[in-house]
Amino acid sequence: MPxxxxxxxxxxxxxxxxxxxxxxxxxxxxxxxxxxxxFGALAKEGRKVRKPRQSLATADHYVPTRDREKGLxxxxxxxxxxxxxxxxxxxxxxxxRCFGMNDPQQGIVHVIGPETGFTxxxxxxxxxxxxxxxxxxxxxxxxxVGASQLKQALATQCLWQKKPKTLRITVDGKLGAGVTGKxxxxxxxxxxxxxxxxxxxxxxxxxxxxxxPMEGRLTVCNMSIEAGARSGMIAxxxxxxxxxxxxxxxxxxxxxxxxxxxxxALPTDDGATFDREVSLDGNAIEPTLTWGTTPEEALxxxxxxxxxxxxxxxxxxxxxxxxxRYMDLKPGTQLTDIKIDRVFIGxxxxxxxxxxxxxxxxxxxxxxxxxxxxxPGSTLVKREAEAEGLHRIxxxxxxEWRASGCSGCAAMNGDSVPAGMRSASxxxxxxxxxxxxGARTHLMSPAMVAAAAITxxxxxxxxxxxxx
Amino acid sequence: xxxxxxxxxxxxxFDMANIDTDKIIPARFLRKLRTAEKGYxxxxxxxxxxxxxxxxxxxxxxxxxxxxxxxxxxxAENFGCGSSREGAVYAMVDWGIRAxxxxxxxxxxxANEIQNGMLPAILAEAHCAVLRxxxxxxxxxxxxxxxxxxxxxxxxxxxxxxxxxxxYKERLLKGLDDVGLVLQExxxxxxxxxxxxxxxxxxx
Ligand code: SF4
Numbered sequence: 150m151p152x153x154x155x156x157x158x159x160x161x162x163x164x165x166x167x168x169x170x171x172x173x174x175x176x177x178x179x180x181x182x183x184x185x186x187x188f189g190a191l192a193k194e195g196r197k198v199r200k201p202r203q204s205l206a207t208a209d210h211y212v213p214t215r216d217r218e219k220g221l222x223x224x225x226x227x228x229x230x231x232x233x234x235x236x237x238x239x240x241x242x243x244x245x246r247c248f249g250m251n252d253p254q255q256g257i258v259h260v261i262g263p264e265t266g267f268t269x270x271x272x273x274x275x276x277x278x279x280x281x282x283x284x285x286x287x288x289x290x291x292x293x294v295g296a297s298q299l300k301q302a303l304a305t306q307c308l309w310q311k312k313p314k315t316l317r318i319t320v321d322g323k324l325g326a327g328v329t330g331k332x333x334x335x336x337x338x339x340x341x342x343x344x345x346x347x348x349x350x351x352x353x354x355x356x357x358x359x360x361x362p363m364e365g366r367l368t369v370c371n372m373s374i375e376a377g378a379r380s381g382m383i384a385x386x387x388x389x390x391x392x393x394x395x396x397x398x399x400x401x402x403x404x405x406x407x408x409x410x411x412x413x414a415l416p417t418d419d420g421a422t423f424d425r426e427v428s429l430d431g432n433a434i435e436p437t438l439t440w441g442t443t444p445e446e447a448l449x450x451x452x453x454x455x456x457x458x459x460x461x462x463x464x465x466x467x468x469x470x471x472x473x474r475y476m477d478l479k480p481g482t483q484l485t486d487i488k489i490d491r492v493f494i495g496x497x498x499x500x501x502x503x504x505x506x507x508x509x510x511x512x513x514x515x516x517x518x519x520x521x522x523x524x525p526g527s528t529l530v531k532r533e534a535e536a537e538g539l540h541r542i543x544x545x546x547x548x549e550w551r552a553s554g555c556s557g558c559a560a561m562n563g564d565s566v567p568a569g570m571r572s573a574s575x576x577x578x579x580x581x582x583x584x585x586x587g588a589r590t591h592l593m594s595p596a597m598v599a600a601a602a603i604t605x606x607x608x609x610x611x612x613x614x615x616x617x
Numbered sequence: 618x619x620x621x622x623x624x625x626x627x628x629x630x631f632d633m634a635n636i637d638t639d640k641i642i643p644a645r646f647l648r649k650l651r652t653a654e655k656g657y658x659x660x661x662x663x664x665x666x667x668x669x670x671x672x673x674x675x676x677x678x679x680x681x682x683x684x685x686x687x688x689x690x691x692x693a694e695n696f697g698c699g700s701s702r703e704g705a706v707y708a709m710v711d712w713g714i715r716a717x718x719x720x721x722x723x724x725x726x727x728a729n730e731i732q733n734g735m736l737p738a739i740l741a742e743a744h745c746a747v748l749r750x751x752x753x754x755x756x757x758x759x760x761x762x763x764x765x766x767x768x769x770x771x772x773x774x775x776x777x778x779x780x781x782x783x784x785y786k787e788r789l790l791k792g793l794d795d796v797g798l799v800l801q802e803x804x805x806x807x808x809x810x811x812x813x814x815x816x817x818x819x820x821x
Contacts, residue, residue: 228649468635582640586669
């Protein structure tokens with residue numbers, strides 16, 4: 150029987166199938182400082198990490214992005230300092246490889262997984278973080294778990310799971326100039342809603358994704374959780390294999406050939422069926438941004454702030470009303486008339502080298518009119534960007550060039566946006582208070598954030614780049 | 618884990634859909650240690666409960682006298698969407714909330730509730746809306762949940778049947794721990810690993 154990509158991976162990892170639930174093998178775990186709850190529970194129960202080599206850890210959420218070389222003493226917040234300290238202690242105690250705060254391979258957990266080749270096609274992967282969906286861009290089945298399930302995965306390499314349903318989102322056509330993976334996923338979420346993928350694994354299919362570089366695919370899969378789906382996947386192809394070849398954890402020599410043969414059998418078979426199908430026209434997607442306080446409240450840059458009264462669904466209407474209050478916006482306002490006070494470029498959504506190149510291409514030779522900073526997705530991305538001179542473009546434009554971490558995405562390390570300020574951000578969540586208490590977040594692509602940085606308001610990046 | 622069988626307690630209505638886990642507990646509190654003495658309840662709905670000066674906002678439901686002892690939340694669509702933070706469940710459980718009733722839940726949050734002995738009861742939005750309206754009409758009134766029969770009895774005595782997966786129902790009823798359940802299968806796991814890594818030695 151023809152099978153989907155997801156079904157193939159799922160069936161290859163089933164240990165026990167009870168019909169009602171399945172014991173699923175987990176090939177790999179990724180860990181960040183937030184795992185201290187899970188390690189604490191392991192200690193309390195007197196359990197050990199069963200397969201330390203199948204885990205990889207990195208410090209990202211709480212690390213400072215300024216004066217990193219000053220080390221732990223520089224972390225002002227005592228709780229955060231303790232978490233970063235515990236991170237090293239737990240890793241050492243359980244024999245897990247850890248990229249600590251000052252490690253040359255440190256980075257955001259969803260950036261270092263693919264970057265080291267730890268993430269591979271066909272594997273199951275978990276992490277105590279909802280954006281674990283990111284790793285599906287390489288054709289893995291990757292999903293976020295809470296602290297208790299992370300503890301289980303570490304103690305056993307297995308999880309009891311109920312098989313999710315499948316949803317295929319097909320985007321055919323060709324993206325226009327200035328339209329990126331970020332715009333595609335925002336358009337998708339605006340269409341299906343933040344609960345649109347609940348209970349489902351999404352497979353992204355169609356010519357738009359086939360033509361998309363790995364960075365864009367990672368951005369798309371990253372935000373699957375914003376559509377309610379625990380995982381998003383894209384079938385592996387030559388783009389995937391070229392990206393992986395030679396990376397640290399990738400198989401080498403004869404093993405590479407064996408792996409490649411297995412990976413090539415993974416894509417969804419012709420005639421396989423999905424529980425649901427959705428499609429969008431890729432030609433019609435414009436640069437897109439959010440106006441409200443949930444990622445589904447997104448519109449093309451040419452649109453106006455909607456009138457809540459125009460929503461037929463009572464819940465959406467009520468949400469839009471409270472969102473406009475929080476965002477201090479009036480219905481009918483042209484999105485490009487919205488003033489921006491802060492910009493932030495980085496995160497596991499858009500902190501990869503392609504993202505920094507896209508932002509730098511817009512900023513080159515220009516000056517910004519608002520404050521902001523760039524935090525590369527990993528320390529290796531930072532080095533690569535510096536080797537290309539991108540950091541100089543950012544600094545000459547007037548942005549701060551910082552160390553790698555989650556930074557202003559969830560503001561856990563103190564890199565927040567002041568209350569009442571309006572931020573153009575490459576991150577993935579525009580929830581109330583996400584970037585700091587009272588901060589107002591507009592999600593958009595790196596190029597769009599760069600454009601907003603120059604003009605001080607929401608701007609169609611194509612007007613600055615001559616439509617290229 | 619404490620088994621969940623029956624519960625009769627004050628229930629609070631939350632009309633808003635898409636209550637994300639950032640709302641249930643803002644990220645800045647997740648760095649806190651959770652101990653037997655010091656739970657996560659002080660941070661529950663923190664930015665909705667307190668103003669910029671740290672004073673209670675009187676219009677927030679859990680700050681109003683009839684709802685200070687809320688043990689059940691009746692919400693709308695997509696409760697607990699967003700971040701995987703289990704701190705959202707810790708905050709509710711430590712406050713004394715043992716069940717949430719909603720038409721749908723964020724997937725990860727749903728699993729997190731189960732893992733902490735909290736019941737995520739799935740009930741059609743039309744019925745949730747009726748319950749919320751009754752709870753507002755009679756502040757401080759109670760709801761009864763019976764997990765065995767999968768029923769919810771509202772303030773007016775009317776009973777509704779809610780949905781829960783049988784395997785999760787059993788875990789909650791018995792207070793079972795997942796790690797124990799997995800380790801019972803250890804021989805099967807080891808046999809699987811042998812086959813799996815013989816095929817893909819680079820993953821081991
Ligand atoms: S960058 Fe943001 S979304 Fe990504 S892991 Fe860090 S906090 Fe989470």
